[in-house]
Amino acid sequence: MKITTADQMLHELTTATMNRRRMLINAGIASAALAAPITFGKVSAQMDATPDDVPFESPVDVLNYALTLEHLEAAFYRDGLASIGREGITTWGYQDTVFDNLVAIGEHEAEHVAVLTQVITDLGGMPVEEAMYDFGYEDAVGFLQVAQALEDTGVAAYQGAAQYLIDSDELLTAALTIHGVEARHAAYIALLNGAVPFPAAVNPTLTPAEVLEIATPFIVS
Amino acid sequence: MKNYHDAFARTLDTVRTQSAAISDRSLPMYQVAFETDIDVLNYALTLEHLEAAFYEASGEYDLGTDGFGNNINEWMGVVGQHEADHVTTLTQVITDLGGMPVERANYDFGVTDAASFLATAMVLENVGVAAYDGAGQFIQNTDLLTAAGSIVAVEARHAAYLNLLNLESPFPAAFETPMTPDEVLGAAGGFITD
Numbered sequence: 330m331k332i333t334t335a336d337q338m339l340h341e342l343t344t345a346t347m348n349r350r351r352m353l354i355n356a357g358i359a360s361a362a363l364a365a366p367i368t369f370g371k372v373s374a375q376m377d378a379t380p381d382d383v384p385f386e387s388p389v390d391v392l393n394y395a396l397t398l399e400h401l402e403a404a405f406y407r408d409g410l411a412s413i414g415r416e417g418i419t420t421w422g423y424q425d426t427v428f429d430n431l432v433a434i435g436e437h438e439a440e441h442v443a444v445l446t447q448v449i450t451d452l453g454g455m456p457v458e459e460a461m462y463d464f465g466y467e468d469a470v471g472f473l474q475v476a477q478a479l480e481d482t483g484v485a486a487y488q489g490a491a492q493y494l495i496d497s498d499e500l501l502t503a504a505l506t507i508h509g510v511e512a513r514h515a516a517y518i519a520l521l522n523g524a525v526p527f528p529a530a531v532n533p534t535l536t537p538a539e540v541l542e543i544a545t546p547f548i549v550s
Numbered sequence: 551m552k553n554y555h556d557a558f559a560r561t562l563d564t565v566r567t568q569s570a571a572i573s574d575r576s577l578p579m580y581q582v583a584f585e586t587d588i589d590v591l592n593y594a595l596t597l598e599h600l601e602a603a604f605y606e607a608s609g610e611y612d613l614g615t616d617g618f619g620n621n622i623n624e625w626m627g628v629v630g631q632h633e634a635d636h637v638t639t640l641t642q643v644i645t646d647l648g649g650m651p652v653e654r655a656n657y658d659f660g661v662t663d664a665a666s667f668l669a670t671a672m673v674l675e676n677v678g679v680a681a682y683d684g685a686g687q688f689i690q691n692t693d694l695l696t697a698a699g700s701i702v703a704v705e706a707r708h709a710a711y712l713n714l715l716n717l718e719s720p721f722p723a724a725f726e727t728p729m730t731p732d733e734v735l736g737a738a739g740g741f742i743t744d
Contacts, residue, residue, distance in 0.1 A: 512706035532703035
């Protein structure tokens with residue numbers, strides 16, 4: 330069967346937003362748009378399925394989810410670049426500017442941590458703290474492979490979580506401005522790894538459950 | 551028949567009553583902007599048409615090889631295909647939602663050589679990211695928001711690569727800078743001839 334781009338996008342939507350029906354029902358949305366066949370038709374088959382729990386109870390929960398990933402990334406670059414060092418990167422044949430760019434990425438992640446922590450606090454929430462991590466790499470090559478996994482996961486995670494901020498325009502926009510930067514990081518790391526920086530017209534989306542499955546093994550405690 | 555001027559004019563009409571930014575981070579916030587999700591999608595489609603048309607000329611210039619040994623012409627072909635895919639998808643979704651998708655216009659990008667091609671591509675991609683980021687807040691349907699997110703991430707990936715090709719930082723700041731439709735028109739409207 331020929332799969333069109335629209336179909337692929339819809340497949341992304343229907344598989345990646347498993348909680349949509351529950352969300353919509355909870356929100357009391359029953360507009361005509363819901364009946365639009367191409368957007369929603371494929372989910373109707375799931376009507377009888379038990380809906381997943383809504384993964385987030387509040388915007389603060391969504392932000393803490395993002396903060397969990399940003400802590401992971403910030404610690405990864407901070408500790409990894411400190412131990413590998415500039416020589417560790419250039420030894421593998423990378424240009425000198427590569428190390429500087431990786432440092433810049435790490436600084437971005439640290440800024441994301443600082444801003445998310447501040448916003449959660451301002452909203453009266455309790456920001457999650459940095460944990461202990463084990464990323465399991467042994468050299469610069471392994472480091473960059475883990476970096477790609479983290480960045481790609483980060484992009485997909487923000488995409489999957491954005492819908493839970495739809496009622497909070499400011500927080501949604503803030504999340505989107507982080508999401509774009511993670512995508513830029515992901516493209517650059519892919520280039521370093523000899524991969525295509527933009528592998529598809531539509532970026533994959535991951536649910537919180539899928540993200541936790543990927544990220545949890547890195548978290549020691 | 552709708553054209554880009556109509557799309558932009560309507561977009562501008564709807565944001566004319568925009569309030570001052572209410573965020574302490576100066577994120578663009580409006581009291582009134584796009585009235586429907588279809589309006590937001592047509593705004594996105596306007597930009598995707600622009601991008602898709604632009605890359606059709608990528609074969610006219612010898613763009614050389616990037617610092618990683620990749621054939622830039624080949625990769626601009628990939629980027630152009632992505633933009634064409636975005637046009638197809640957005641057109642389909644707008645139609646399925648009962649809307650009237652904006653059509654392709656005529657453009658003049660003022661490109662004369664490989665360097666100006668890559669410089670213009672960089673502008674288009676970065677404006678594209680900023681436009682989606684500024685418009686995301688107006689999307690009311692969660693599925694469409696996720697779909698828009700899955701497109702803007704790809705635009706950001708394109709932007710990072712084109713920044714590198716133009717010897718700019720692929721990720722100039724820790725946060726993207728969203729643009730209002732007015733700002734987007736200022737940055738990209740000049741490419742539209744009719």
